[in-house]
Amino acid sequence: MAENHRKIIRAFGDPAFYPHKVLQLDHLQTHLSHIFLTGGLVYKIKKPLDLGFVDFSTLENRIHFCLKEVELNRRLAPEIYLQVMAVAKSEKGLSLLPLEKVDRQDVLEPCVQMKEMDQSRLMDRLLEADQVTEQDIISLGQKTARFHSSQGQSSKVDFFGRLEQVRINVEENFRQTEPHLGVTASRPRWQAVKDYSYGFMEQNQDLFKQRVDKGHIVDGHGDLHSGNIVLPPDRDPIIFDCIEFNERFRYQDAACDLAFLAMDLDFHQKANLTRLLLKHYVRTGGDRDLLKIINFYMCYRAVVRAKIHGFTFEDQEVPPEQKFTDLAKARAYFRLAAQYAQNEPPYFLVCFMGLMASGKSYMAKLLAGHLGWPHENSDRMRKKTAGIAVDERHYDNWGRGLYDPLATEKTYQALAHWAEPHLAMGQSVILDASFSRAGHRETMLELARKTGATPLFVEVWARRPVLEKRLAKRQAKARTVSDGRLELLDRQISSFEKTSHLLEQNLFKLDGGMPEQEKLNRMLDKLTEMGHGR
Template sequence: MILSELINTLCNPKIYPHPVEVITTIETHISVVFLTGEFAYKLKKPVNFGFLDFSQLTQRATFCHLEIKLNRRYAPELYLGVIPLYLDAHKKLSFIQATPDDKPVEFLVKMQQFEPNNVLGRYLKTEVLSEQQSSQLAFQIANFHIKATSVSPELTHGQPDAILKPMLDNFTSLNDQLGQSNSVCFDEHSYHELSPILDSLMSWTQAEHKRLTPLLIKRKTEGYIKACHGDLHIDNITLIDDKPTLFDGIEFSETFRWIDVMSDLAFLLIDLDFREQRPLKSRILSLYLSRTNDYNGLKLLNLYQVYRALVRAKITLLRACQLPQEHPEITALKQVARTYILQAQQYTHTVSCPKLILLQGISGSGKSCFSNQLLDHVEAITLSSDRIRKHLFGIQPLERVSKSDRQRLYSAKMNHDTQVALKTYAKEVLSLGFNVIVDATFLKHEHRQPFYQFELRKPHSIPCGTRLGYTYHHIYIQADRQLAQLSIQQRSLRNDNPSDANAEVMTRQIETLEAPIFKENSLTLKASQLRQFFPEETIKQ
């Protein structure tokens, strides 16, 4: 059956085996989704783009079943099954198999329909994710990656050459579009602007891939090449009952599915950049890393962000070139593709002089809340001593411990191990050019001193203007016993903070607290005032 006829037929409410009043369609370059009210049906287009081949019915059937299997890993409530379509005695499309001899003429993926405006790409245009929703999203992705199957060593997925190939394929596709004199996607001005940028990005990609090859090999050996989502952009995440839920992972290509977990995450991160949601990006990346402990993977992030931004540009242009030449959407799609290409260029520039911000204060002083607010003003990765402490202890961030385990959790040994981990991660992340916020009690001067004495070894020699290669900022949040105790009681009732410190722990902290000394050049903020307003002007100074 011709695709246009098939689409027109499926737009008829009467064809469905359940009551349907109105049908809305969502079309991409590879599929059409029919929203019927209670259920959604996805039709795969009979297309072949090289990296994807749905041209034969048997292929579409196979990939429909695989889509259900893979996406049930993170959204079992959404993916209901595969629905075959038949021709009835009058050669009309039907959901019913009239006789046992009737063969399917097409297949659909049946899903539970959800509110389209809750898809993150639309939702974030008018709404914001709450702190709880941001945490849920970060931890859902992290937990999925932790549990996902690692690739078998004998397979080629995850080998350096296999990683480079789809990256270079992007440039081939984009340059083909640039080189078409009659292309609806690019005009002569676009060619002269974007062609040199793509050439530069390809050279950078090849050089960066070569530099990182030893790490790429190590990542596969250590099990970071996994059966991932593969298409984790902002339009493949939705809110179900106000909780972020992943959907529509890649089924059509093992090459795109068996990837480094950092490549999977990078897709979401570049989309958040595109929508200028950088505070949300910082929160999700920080929380993800606190759960996976994969700080070493940050070394690959810019490489994968360039790759993912160019994937977005390529797919956007594929969609544009499927439209009639005078279609009103083409101009907007061209601009989106151009923006992603320019965005990819930005990821090749490392921050010249990253900031290290230490937040000091007793438990209950409001450090974590302040740290979260700070991300609205500085793009950074947050290192939380409470989260790292629990990771080292082998428990979940919000998992609570018994009284005896609390003594172990806050023992001298755990304090030491947490301090060592904080220093290690802070130095590593700074050396990659990321700003870092360290959220810890920092009771003793000796705990703080190592953080302003790092000597960074950066992957590239970049002038900073400081001897150490970063700028150090110390913020002391001053809280009295009564206010801190009230804060501890309130967060215990909410159960939304990883800290297990109680009033007893807080009392010991007050007894041993060493306030900042002159040479630390500290900014002191009163916790009581921070409850009322965020001191934006003071922070800027």
């Protein structure tokens, strides 16, 4: 079946396959679908997979859900969803015809035919370009409120608003994201979000019951984020691509439906638009109790989004560049979920700095081993970047060869590049370098700000006789990662820039000549003081 499906996808990639003129052919993918844009019409083919929460594994299921997709999306975008088409055998090989004109036994693959929308007006793109207006948000709040109010109430839909059903969705989120720990999120971050979610449900059982009793459970959209909204300049917003494959994701509290869009605005750092959306939704629909539960559902939605991007990363059909984009997004959504939870323990960017032979590398390795944190060393990174063995000695003059300004700059950039994905998922890391230049320290401070990490610079120092003794001992070795030696010490001392006022807030000085256990204890005490272990 997989080969037949690939053959059909290849057919959609041929302009001659279509029963109309193709102006431009583009192929997009999500974790569930292949999408072909032809310059006027769009064709969406479901991937033959079963992820548990969605089952497109059989032809019958794909036909059923294509029909449901058109039916349900016509509630909000009737002009966009045209019909279900079918790939069928013909004398020429494969033909694309309306499903209703093909005998079911002759259908090889169904697809949804849609009117192509202006991709430049997709809301997520407009958010990136800072072109979403307040009026756009007001219109969305009003339209969504009217849509929810129009859905009425039924016992079948209400069932999915009960706390027991909400808990199933929440538990599934954490069950399906746990295998991605260490890829999309650190365990402390994941656990903090899980603890908040479970705690909120336990402490607000009456609130969930009231939401059902007051008629706030709706047959909603289920996937209401900015990538599924087009904002035409001269008409109301177009909301498309609702969830058709699982009623459990569509039958939900109206607050949960709206929370996806509210969370998405926060993700794009538009908190002012989030507030505006909620204000006009409540004003139009009158659901003031929504504000008591919206943060919980925004957290839930952020985890859903992280989960989806994690699935895409595992999809073998998705191009590598898209995989890493999705991985970065998964980490960012998990970070946002942790911000809603407000109980994530701090994570650290610890930078050991100081003169050669001060003991900073030894302490960095010791602390990393004690805490289980990943760490990287500038000497090792410098040589890996240059493509040489990490323990190969290089007796270059000061500022020359492997240690010229360009090579040094590349080394610090590589350290930051190595640290960023760890920090992005809430994982503490340790870097070990001289950090003699203020600019290199500022680079790490900016990285900490970008990723939400707590920065700590540990300046390890030692008296001159200790430095000289250690350098002599190191130089006697045939192979070593560090190329530091006695004749370079004075040059390093004279070029070592003073710590800036900003850095002083994040600076801890450690005597590298103290006994090992005392040094480790002082480091652990400092981290505890800064919130580690809470």
